[in-house]
Amino acid sequence: MTVDRLNIISTIDDRIYGSFIEHLGRAVYNGIYEPGHPLADEDGFRRDVIQLVKELHVPVIRYPGGNFVSGFNWEDSVGPKEQRPARLDLAWFTTETNEVGLQEFDGWLKKVDSELMLAVNLGTRGADAARNLVEYCNHGKGSYWSDLRRSHGKEEPYNVKTWCLGNEMDGPWQMGHKTAYEYGRLANETAKMMKWVDPSIELVACGSSKMVMPTFADWEATVLTECYDEVDYLSLHNYWGNYDGDTQSYLSGGVLMDDFIRSVTAICDYVKAKKRSRKTINLSFDEWNVWYHTKESDKKIEHWIQAPPRLEDIYNFEDALVVGGLLISLLKNSDRVKMACLAQLVNVIAPIMTETGGKAWKQTIYYPFYYTSLYGRGTALKVNMDCPRYDCRQYTDVTVLDAVAVADEGEGTVTLFVLNRSMEEDIALSCDLRSVKAESCLCHTALEGYGYEEANSALEPDRVVPSPKSTDILAQGRLEVVIPRSSWHMFRFRTKG
Numbered sequence: 001m002t003v004d005r006l007n008i009i010s011t012i013d014d015r016i017y018g019s020f021i022e023h024l025g026r027a028v029y030n031g032i033y034e035p036g037h038p039l040a041d042e043d044g045f046r047r048d049v050i051q052l053v054k055e056l057h058v059p060v061i062r063y064p065g066g067n068f069v070s071g072f073n074w075e076d077s078v079g080p081k082e083q084r085p086a087r088l089d090l091a092w093f094t095t096e097t098n099e100v101g102l103q104e105f106d107g108w109l110k111k112v113d114s115e116l117m118l119a120v121n122l123g124t125r126g127a128d129a130a131r132n133l134v135e136y137c138n139h140g141k142g143s144y145w146s147d148l149r150r151s152h153g154k155e156e157p158y159n160v161k162t163w164c165l166g167n168e169m170d171g172p173w174q175m176g177h178k179t180a181y182e183y184g185r186l187a188n189e190t191a192k193m194m195k196w197v198d199p200s201i202e203l204v205a206c207g208s209s210k211m212v213m214p215t216f217a218d219w220e221a222t223v224l225t226e227c228y229d230e231v232d233y234l235s236l237h238n239y240w241g242n243y244d245g246d247t248q249s250y251l252s253g254g255v256l257m258d259d260f261i262r263s264v265t266a267i268c269d270y271v272k273a274k275k276r277s278r279k280t281i282n283l284s285f286d287e288w289n290v291w292y293h294t295k296e297s298d299k300k301i302e303h304w305i306q307a308p309p310r311l312e313d314i315y316n317f318e319d320a321l322v323v324g325g326l327l328i329s330l331l332k333n334s335d336r337v338k339m340a341c342l343a344q345l346v347n348v349i350a351p352i353m354t355e356t357g358g359k360a361w362k363q364t365i366y367y368p369f370y371y372t373s374l375y376g377r378g379t380a381l382k383v384n385m386d387c388p389r390y391d392c393r394q395y396t397d398v399t400v401l402d403a404v405a406v407a408d409e410g411e412g413t414v415t416l417f418v419l420n421r422s423m424e425e426d427i428a429l430s431c432d433l434r435s436v437k438a439e440s441c442l443c444h445t446a447l448e449g450y451g452y453e454e455a456n457s458a459l460e461p462d463r464v465v466p467s468p469k470s471t472d473i474l475a476q477g478r479l480e481v482v483i484p485r486s487s488w489h490m491f492r493f494r495t496k497g
């Protein structure tokens with residue numbers, strides 16, 4: 001490998017380390033919020049969960065859905081709690097009490113040092129409810145909705161900057177599912193009105209809910225043809241899973257992410273060309289993660305109970321490698337991916353789990369996200385490599401290693417993230433870091449050596465954790481190290497000023 005300081009991909013937008021909390025399962029109730037818990041604060045939020053979320057340095061959190069938002073009346077979730085209605089949520093067939101709403105969630109975001117990425121309902125509702133919500137959140141005072149906010153005890157506006165125009169509107173499972181043309185028109189009119197209320201906001205239009213959707217590509221082209229001038233980002237969603245025990249394809253999941261991003265970028269630029277526009281639409285990969293362990297068992301959940309455990313995937317070692325690889329892919333594509341949300345954050349397909357009344361613990365996927373979020377900020381550098389390749393059931397000509405580097409000039413460091421996605425080959429890596437003037441290796445941490453199915457649990461929370469490795473691996477600006485099969489690594493180097 002070579003890391004060249006002039007081989008710049010992009011300045012990384014920190015919002016690539018966003019996450020997602022939906023009113024779903026035990027994400028909110030008995031997740032972040034559990035008033036009866038011994039560690040709950042004065043607002044009912046768990047202090048131990050706040051601490052774990054803060055450690056991840058998540059700059060934005062998408063809320064309140066997800067599928068949930070497509071049937072959500074935002075007015076239900078503001079004002080005096082005792083007057084808020086309980087509603088049937090048709091996305092997940094539960095009862096939503098609205099005990100936690102916009103104001104409470106915003107208060108929690110402050111505790112975890114994050115910001116709101118707010119989704120509006122374009123399923124059962126439309127432009128009018130959306131523009132009213134912008135007025136409620138972002139207008140100072142002197143209008144019906146802004147004064148209502150003030151009467152709810154929130155004098156200053158929320159100033160929500162980033163908004164999602166609905167959720168997965170291409171999916172037949174979505175309340176108010178639409179054709180691409182119907183959605184594109186609605187997104188355009190809604191965006192126009194929301195920006196008339198507050199021109200400073202940024203808007204994300206819905207792309208496809210996964211790459212294998214039959215409407216993929218046509219959906220993006222049609223939607224953008226209708227709303228290109230009014231929106232700023234197009235969303236991508238995708239979940240990975242080792243469905244049929246094909247671990248080699250599963251470990252190669254970054255290939256699909258690269259391909260998906262490249263394809264959507266091409267479509268954005270095609271519409272740009274067609275419209276002779278000078279504006280570029282960037283991407284928001286605002287739902288990505290592993291999700292498959294609970295898909296079958298969740299089908300048995302009883303309807304209309306409040307906050308049942310759901311989508312509580314327990315992540316193992318191979319899932320952590322996949323998540324590490326997907327983060328490498330996001331960084332490699334950070335010239336166009338400006339936002340991304342690990343879906344989700346607490347209990348629901350999450351890096352952080354809680355026991356109701358008990359402790360909070362970290363899943364295996366917590367670790368690659370933690371290290372990449374902490375040290376993957378600055379300028380993304382492309383890594384050139386000469387490396388063995390393999391074919392597997394789903395992909396061909398895959399490089400055994402996947403890698404990206406990040407330069408942080410302020411700190412005087414370069415961080416290299418490497419995944420060995422082969423199940424068989426250990427690789428003797430030689431990486432030339434002379435161009436970035438690497439002087440010493442500050443840290444080498446690795447997820448390696450576990451069985452693919454080993455996982456953490458409340459009883460054994462530290463069974464799968466990254467281990468510190470020797471830093472005596474750099475000589476004359478060249479890194480020499482063995483990258484064992486099926487392993488993920490972070491190397492940090494001090495660079496000469």
Ligand code: AHR
Nearest residue numbers: 022066067068167168343
């Ligand atoms: O994150 C879980 C669900 O996955 C979200 O509600 C939906 O947008 C997606 O299908």
